[in-house]
Amino acid sequence: MQKRTLSQKLSFWAERGLLYTLLTTVALLMLFPLIYMVIASLKTTVDFNSNPRRLLPYTHVTEALAGRQEVPVYEFSVNDEEKRYLISQIDANNSDKSDFAYLGEVADLEAKVKLGSHAEQRRNIDVLGIIPIAYRNEEGQKIRIEDQTLTLIPTENIVQLAGNNSIFENFRVYDVFIDGELVQTWLDSIDQPVPLKAYMLPTIAEAGEELTIKVSEPITLLDARDSDRDYDSVIVSSPTQETTLVWAYNASIDVFLDQENPQNVIYAIESFVKPVEVIEFQFSNYEAVLGLADEPSLRMDRALVNTAFVTILVTIGQITTSLFGGYAFSRMRFRGRDTLFLVYLGSIMVPFVVLIVPIYRLMTALGWEDHLVSLIVPWIFTAYGTFLIRQFFITIPKELEEAALLDGCGRLRILWRIFIPLSTPALATHAIFTFLYAWNSFLWPLIIINTGNKEDQVLTLALITLGNINADKPNIVMTGAAVMILPPMIVFILAQRYFIEGIATSGLKG
Amino acid sequence: MNKRLFVIALITLLSLTLLTPVLAQDSGDITLRWRTRPDNQEEADVYQAISDAIDAEWDGVTLRYEAGGTETAGYQDTLITEIEAGTAPDVFWIPGTDIARFAEAGLILNLAEYAAADEDFSVEDFVEQPMFHLTFSQDGEPALWGLPRDVSSFAIYYNIDLFDQAGIDYPGGENWDWEAFREAAEEITALGGDIRGFGMNNWWANYGYWLNAAGSSFFTEDLRSCGLDNENTVVALEFLSSLYKDGLAVPYGEDAEGPFRAGNVGMFINGRWATPGMTQVDFNWNVAELPAGPAGQSNWVFWGAYVVNAKTEHPEEAWELLTRLTSPEVQGQVAALGANIPSRVSEEALEVFLNTFPELGLNNQAFLNGLSYGVPETPVWFGSWSDIDNAYFNGVAEVINGDLSPQEFADTICTEVDQFFEE
């Protein structure tokens, strides 16, 4: 072998590098939908719906404070100090006052606006708070606080109410006056750390102090969605102090507890703060779909077994019939052979849809509807496979066969001893085609197998049912798709070396 | 032939034939198969339970419930194939729009005589609009094609959080009209990003609502021809297409439910059937009535009915099954799922419906209000609905995509569609 010069070597390796890079890039592009499917099938539902979309599966880190349920953890900075916070789970829907926000002292404006995206452009306001801009009167009508003055008078009354996890907590009762008229009574939690949103009241005021709320000029702030927004603001005055509060909006304000020091409460908007997430693959999706977990509505395991069963029988059947057929068409001269072959070829060109009703009738005449046999027996007689095998057999030298015939071999034995061993690639090709065809067929099972019949379902049907019944769990639907798509891929990868050879040597190339 | 032998043989044969029915009855219960289209597994389970309960208390009849596929899984296509081959169930459910074509083709039984013989039955027990179509007769003979399983209507599902962020009033209330709707959509879209004010799907009832609320209608009053050739159609489509053109809505034809669930859509028009699935989302939401259009409030009364296979061997039992499946108790059981509204005028069943999803504080009344002024889902007795539907569907899509002007649509659609009506 000649010695290569350095530049030759370089160009050799550069060429190879380029080739592999190109191949990999194109392969990644081509396989993107499948990669997406696999990853999406390992996501949680919330993560699947997350906006903006991310490729990798994330789960929200949760943590439980002593004696309480697990809650999601968030991370954000207050006063330039980045910390982890637990969100306090409050069911806003249970509140009959959900139109009201709670008044509360939020760390400070700086911290608050940082939760949005444009800290640099913020304007200075003394205190950012959250106050109600509307309330419901007894008839249920919503009334905005316009020029009215809201007055809150904390009373000495303390009541006990069940909070989260049915733990009784103490609440202070406030009287609320609007324009001097008593409209409602509010409660405020005394026992921190987990304030109940619905019953929260300002902690600005001391007990016994009168608090007045007046609407003032709107304040323009740049919000987290990049646009200038006018926020209502109010002046809250108590005998000792006066503060300006900005009304953000109510129902979406959440209460966060400092992870290390749960007494420390911060108010923020959940959708603006960054959740603490880790990459985690939800293999439980597969457990659910494959029936390993106890979720009967999702199970596809029976369909998987049925599909495998049907597919294997159809494949074996097709190979057998087309071996005989292909041999006869290629090697036996009999009257009517060419006409028959033409009819076979023609039948490939008839759209299947038109045959649905006649074949269905045939199935009912045989009593096969809604049974697996209707997916097997009619499909093991194939024109396409016969054609494929015939094209391959034609290429086998006649001499081999003639010698065997002279030795007194029967036709079947010739087929078994000579043709089959020689045509492994072609058979593998045919087998893969059949396998895919049977595994992926969809319209016929849809018609012939009753969707309610779980016993005889195949994967394509199960996937459609899964998609319809679990429209709210797209990640599970992706898992279903993966369960359907991955097994034939594995089979293909195992058989591929025969397959490509098979195409190369069979008549398929034209 | 020996005459005596002949007579004996004849008598034996005859007595055997006489015995056959007796023997058949001995062999056990009558089996009735019935099928309906559940929207999810919970519904399928409830129907199975209902079937089992009726089966247990009904002597001499064995019930077999088959959960049919969903709409996208070719429910009607499978049914047609089975009817053609004679393997369809005795009793099955079909949507209201399909009643006419099934009845005209003689696939379902006219139950008028069974109803007349049934003292306990009264047409007035059921909601009026579906019963009008279910008792519709082309030849003047009394007709009853089936009994409604349930009814449903549209509402606006709205994302409370987005409304709060935008700082605007929630949908509903006194001045809730198209203008208010558009304003709300604009405000919410102005929140920026992927947020859209409004979203809906694109099958007939969705654009149908806008047409109806503007005073137009799919059909003329006698239901014998196309009713869209008027200025109201233009008004409706101009308003609707401007919502899409101005980017206030999830693009027409794209699934709006996904973005709504992801919290990116302010208002989403859908039927009651979407409610149970919506409990999974992690934002606050509620429902409100559809906005009033230029011609006042509008909505649909969606319905579907249990019908009897024309080839059933047990028509009387099938009729009884129909009445049992629509009894107040069963309607209450189905209503408790919260996915549909009882079709029987029954206080108790309605009460059950109104009390569904208490933890959400859901405005269930919005759906009932919708029913009160809704246009019933219409079976087309004098034409081919699937062709009409197809023409409307594609025409409206062209208008909204800007390929056709609302005026041209209104001027030409009826020329195209009227050939799908009988003369």
Add this chain to the structure above:
Amino acid sequence: MATLTKPQAKSAFTPSLVLLLSMIWALAIAVYSIYLAWRIFNAEAFDVRESLGNTVQYFFGFLSLVPAVLGIFSALGFALLITNPERLNLYQRIADHELPPAQGIDRIPLLGRYVFLGLNYLGTVLSAFYLLHLWDVFIGLDEVAEAIYENRVLLWGLVGAYLLFWLSGKIIRLQRTLELIALAVGSISFILLLLFSGVHEALIYIAGQYDSLIVWIVTAVVIIFGIFTYNALQMGRTFGETPEQSIGWQGWMLVSPNVIGFGLFLAGPLLLSFYLSFTNAKVGQVPKFNGLENYTTIFSLQLREQKPEHQYPIEALDSDYSIVHTYKLGNTRYVLGARDARFWLSLENTLQFCLMLVPLATIPAIGLAVVLNSQLPGVKFYRALYFLPSVAAVVGTALIWRTALYSSQIGYLNYAIEQIINATNAIFGTDIENPQFGWLIDSRLQLFSVVLLTAWQIIGFNTVLFLAGLQGIPNALYEAASVDGASRWQQFRHITLPLLAPTTFFVVVTTIINALQVFNEPYVLYSREQQVPDTVATAVYHLYLKAFQSTSGNELGAASGFGYASAVAWVLFALIFSVTLLQFRVSRSGEER
């Protein structure tokens, strides 16, 4: 069969008793067939569902007369032989090569024997089929699947066996041992699976079926048919069969499993659909023959000029015509209308689909194949990777494409386009706007989106076909070319492309044939919206719609129902067939050149 493959060996005469019995059996078949035909002709409700009409009844009646005629014919053959020992002798001598193959002698006995063979063979197959049916074997497959499901743990044994076997190929040292273990694991789990699946119960069940007389009768019939088939096979010598003739019936026997199944499950339904295309068949109705009406409806086209008095094009057409297209020629506008306008629109969609699909599915495939046609390590792996999209079921991939790629707001396709545009704008300072394509909703893009999905699915397949073609090109050509100093591109242009032409042609034609029948892709891609928009409705989808949805029972449903849909299908068939015929012609002429 051994006797046939050793034609030189002599064999004894078939006794006349056997011939006599055969004749009687042939007559029995004939009598039974006539009885059957008589029953069918006289049946009041031949078709329980009363929806197929008399034509089908007569068809089946005449069909069952065919074995009657054949039975009589072969009985005649036997009779001739039995009554004429001389002829018998003659044949024997031909078979023993004492005489050359007979010219111009009476062939009736020989033919009669073939017919008898065919009859008995078919009889064996059909009655065995019926017997299996009586045994509930077919329905019983459900139970087998159930049993496998119940014992699915044992399937892991088979998987393990495969893995061990695979491993044995890798570790040469332990090959024998591993193979043995694999074999043991595999067979043990298989046997256990069989045992647990209740094979014995199945056998007991089948035995239990013998409590009814019909099962006994059918079993006897199967055996009798079987015996006579075997016997007829052995009688070749008696009838003076030549080796060529023997090959003839052997050929038929070899194709027979295929042909019988094909005839039963495909040809029958095909014939029925052909018949229905000349009727007004609809669900729930007895079809009436209406001649060519379906076909004339399909082909009712008219081209009209839009006159000034017509405000809109549709007014130029007759009242029951709809617009297919409008064309502008100079100042006049022409309107093409059709009675079933949506058929023509769908046909146009289908053709457009073909036009877009062919380049998208072949050109990248050629490129990939050329790159992949190397012996470099790892390339085989890439070949497999590129084929993977072709493996996935369209039900699943359509779902993935719809959620992951095609959504206009959150799809990755638009995301990628946005990134590219942003990058371009940043680098070149251009100001290209982000188009936010509505892949599934923009009427100009919808069809293309379906094409894109389909192309993605078949590119891998086409690549493999091209690879096969490339491997047939001798390497020497390239070597010679590179000695001559030809560049890579020149080699591709002047060697690869011309020599790949037959493959290219084949690929294009298969792609076209498949594209003309496309149905699943649009159906699944749009199934959520319940309606496939006009812009992507393909011809097959149109006929599906006509068959299952427009089933209005009134007279206006003329252009609907199974009858009409069948007619559409056969029109489509004619189109596809002519494309294929064209392929044959062109490839023939290519070979001659």
